[in-house]
Amino acid sequence: MIITAIDLFAFAALLGVFLLVFILKNKETPKAVTFIHGPVAAIGLILLIIYSFQYRPAPIASLALFIIAAIGGAAISVLDITGKSIPKWLALLHGSLAVAGFIFLVAFAL
């Protein structure tokens, strides 16, 4: 389960980097990528939550970072779809938290 979560987060991260480039260049994000990135990351997060309930020790630090990153991601999505400008710092923070969560998760799994 945790390996599947890592795979999903890795895929979401690749898409996220792609989206971040668009945001930093002040260009419209391709929505196909946006709407794959979000759900893939969400499924990874759900798997991580289930894992955390089923096994001890749980990857708490990673989980906390991913939850905060997910809240940021949801906010970015709403801003994007409703035509409001996305603060670059928010996009960078979202990405940084997710990457940190990913590193913690990989370290935990190893």
Add this chain to the structure above:
Amino acid sequence: MKKTSVWKDDAEASHYSPLQTDLNVDVAIIGGGITGITAGYLLAHAGKSVAVLEAQQIGGGTTGFSTGNLYAVVDERLYILQSKFDTDTIHDVAASRTAAIQQVENIIRGFSIDCDFHRTPFRLISETEDDTSTLQREYQACLEAGLEAYIDTMAPVPFYINAALRIDDQAQFNPMQYVKALATHIQGTGCAIFEHSKVVSIKEGSPNILYTENGSVTAENIIHATHSPKGIMAVHSLLGPYREYVLAAKLNSGDYPEGICWVLNKPHHYSIRTYTSKSGESYLLVLGEPHKVGQKEANEACFDSLEAYLRRRFDVKSVEYRWSAQHYKAADSLPYIGALHPKSSVYIATGFAADGLTYGTLAAMIISDLILGIKNPWSEVYAPHRHNPLKTAGRFIKENVNVFAQYLKDIPYHADVETVSSIVPGEGKTVEIEGEKFAAYRDESAELHLVSAVCTHMKCIVNWNEEAKSWDCPCHGSRFTVDGQVIEGPAIADLPKKETNNLP
């Protein structure tokens, strides 16, 4: 053949000046169609100060592209509403729509409006045994809704029928003549009408403020009489936008059928009626071939299918007019009419399906009563804030999965064509330039019109509408001209233009 509606061609142009100042009124109405003008009349008549802001010309939106039929039944069938809700609800629907027809007649009589209003029968016609079982269910629902309905074995049409459901005393009129005449009568009597005054921004609050390019209207109450409310609202997730096509033809026989005829056909019915213009020319109108907005490639073919249908049943001499119209289907099949939430001063009127002239009038009656503090017997039936998730779920899921699928088509580095040079005159295609999608149309004189392809409402990629020469959003139905100006739908802002120098 004229590519406009017979109503627009048979009505005199209106000349109301654009808003050039800042106004303060009791009620500001966005949209000068049948809903907005009727609401303007009812509210001004009750002593409220009203401003109507129309982006184009009075009746120039959906009203001018309708079929001019007024009836108590509904496009989506009363028996289906009954199965979703109950008998009381369809009774309310039939009673409220009957009252709306009477309201139209009262206004016409009161102002002596010359708009070809006449009472006439409505017929739902089946050509097959299979369709007759549908018709029987609708007949039963009509009776239970309190309508005087009959089953006939004949109808005034020149083709074989299996059965016809008849309801007498329905009505037809010229909707453009009606709305324009009503606007003339109410202008200056507490109601100020402004044409070519597109609302470019809305500030909701206390008070509400509508901004146009050259003025603003501050109002206690706002009515979105724009078919689909402007801006981003949760109700858009409960609406499915559809386009339908209409032909107006002349017959060799000169034997035009009377009344409103809906001929059952799977998966949709065709609506047929006769209209006689002011000059005495008669036309047979047929409407059908609906599809989701922005999701039909080569939609000119819809007219071909419609004409083929017409020619199979009537002795067509020539097709004189053709046009298309838009409507929005509500998730639970009942329109959303009233305040956004119980304490809101923002009112919406949407989800009329193809029954907009009657529902538009009804919406004006209900919203006027709500603003005036008068109890309206049907306001709860149509309240936008009603909660009925089980009745809504089916279409809500269907429409929003469809919207999601449209978003997934926005694939990076992928558009209709790679370079604008491959677009021939008369053609519209999306093209990606420097990582962004643009909607490119080359007109007949080979001039390129280039605008962003990202809908300003909720950022779907617009698709080319070959028939109307417009860019249509497949998600929530916003439509734009080739130069990016909003034609209709929830979008407020135009599609940004792009310079056409140094393009690939």
